[in-house]
Amino acid sequence: MAEVKRLSDHEESVAGWRAPEVEEELPGLRLLAGQALHKRAQQLTAGSPPEIRQRLSELSNRVRGARAVAIRREPVPAAYRVFFRHIGLEPDTVRTPIEAAILERMLRGGFLTRCLLDDVLLLALVDTGVPVWALDAETVDGQLGVRASRQGERLGRAADASLLPAGRLVVADSSAALAILFGELAPGHEPGAGTRRLALFAVQVAGVPDLFVEEALWICRAAFEQL
Amino acid sequence: MTHYEQPVIDRDEQAPGPTLTRAEELAVAGVRGEQRRAAERAARSSLRAQIARLEREHSAIVAERFPHIRAPVGSPRALASAPSLLDLGELERSRDRLAASLQELRARVEQRVEHERRARDQLERMRLEPGRYKFVRLPVRDLGQGVCGFWEVRPRLGLIGMLAGWWQLKLSSGCPLARGLRSTRGPGAQR
Numbered sequence: 001m002a003e004v005k006r007l008s009d010h011e012e013s014v015a016g017w018r019a020p021e022v023e024e025e026l027p028g029l030r031l032l033a034g035q036a037l038h039k040r041a042q043q044l045t046a047g048s049p050p051e052i053r054q055r056l057s058e059l060s061n062r063v064r065g066a067r068a069v070a071i072r073r074e075p076v077p078a079a080y081r082v083f084f085r086h087i088g089l090e091p092d093t094v095r096t097p098i099e100a101a102i103l104e105r106m107l108r109g110g111f112l113t114r115c116l117l118d119d120v121l122l123l124a125l126v127d128t129g130v131p132v133w134a135l136d137a138e139t140v141d142g143q144l145g146v147r148a149s150r151q152g153e154r155l156g157r158a159a160d161a162s163l164l165p166a167g168r169l170v171v172a173d174s175s176a177a178l179a180i181l182f183g184e185l186a187p188g189h190e191p192g193a194g195t196r197r198l199a200l201f202a203v204q205v206a207g208v209p210d211l212f213v214e215e216a217l218w219i220c221r222a223a224f225e226q227l
Numbered sequence: 228m229t230h231y232e233q234p235v236i237d238r239d240e241q242a243p244g245p246t247l248t249r250a251e252e253l254a255v256a257g258v259r260g261e262q263r264r265a266a267e268r269a270a271r272s273s274l275r276a277q278i279a280r281l282e283r284e285h286s287a288i289v290a291e292r293f294p295h296i297r298a299p300v301g302s303p304r305a306l307a308s309a310p311s312l313l314d315l316g317e318l319e320r321s322r323d324r325l326a327a328s329l330q331e332l333r334a335r336v337e338q339r340v341e342h343e344r345r346a347r348d349q350l351e352r353m354r355l356e357p358g359r360y361k362f363v364r365l366p367v368r369d370l371g372q373g374v375c376g377f378w379e380v381r382p383r384l385g386l387i388g389m390l391a392g393w394w395q396l397k398l399s400s401g402c403p404l405a406r407g408l409r410s411t412r413g414p415g416a417q418r
Contacts, residue, residue, distance in 0.1 A: 025312050069293045072286040082279045085321060087310040092298045148312055169310040181310045
């Protein structure tokens, strides 16, 4: 596995490991991980506080039809489209996270609030174009990284977790696959109502500057920790 | 890349002959295996670069030509629905599908350009000889100038113009307002 590196002194984000075959085939792929303490009074699965709702509303006003059409040409969303094709996903069928969010915005007339956790991740995504996911840090064993799934491996540690086909790209800790890359999280590892410590991770691909990825994680951390 | 290198590799395999010891043969085979893997790796990298270039052009056409040309919706089964490391064959198929889709888009762009050119010619004729095109409507969508509204040859001053043969080309007022129709209720009814 590639060495885990600290990116900068003032940030808590660290570059996750990559399995050698992933590093060789997809050299531009990086996983940036960080932790956040949920310090707000609201539960993560409860409604968002007014300032988060307000920010979503402002973002809704900033994103209009013209941008929705042109977004596939913007550098960061375009980089994710290319990467989707490189890993066998058709971006016009399985939409990239930012395009899915923008499409939802156009269909529903705004970025609708769901719960604090989803709203904060959506804020980071729309602001930077970089998708961020959150896991319950208590269920994560060691550093996160990217690798291909193994024969007979399950998604998560639960006994009834679904089996993964071999070769699927997953985000894993030191002992189990915790999420499909750009896909679902393993059941039992998602943050719940009582989660206080979150393991955040963002996926960086070739063409996406470091700054955008660090910014995405920082937006989440600042929102959860009320920095 | 591999198609060209493969015969070279195969020819070389017969070269060592019986003079090599078993250890030397294994070493040569190892080197060749490594060379083949490196060649395949380079081919995959080249295919990814091609896919990136095709994707950029594909996106440019869709973004510039919206709403007249939309991205062809791929079959959900055309590609794996989950992310994985693609081998050489899968990358080639992905590149070929994207190239075919881009080819289709380019053909539609050509058709669209021709359609708009014909519409512009028609508009010019309507402008020059409105009397020959009485009440003919030409949607601005056909001209690539928007989605609402149309050019129409109408009589100047209504019935008088119809009788006098005064025809003119007029542009309609465009898209309906987002707020919709004005309320038909009077101020009293709103209270």
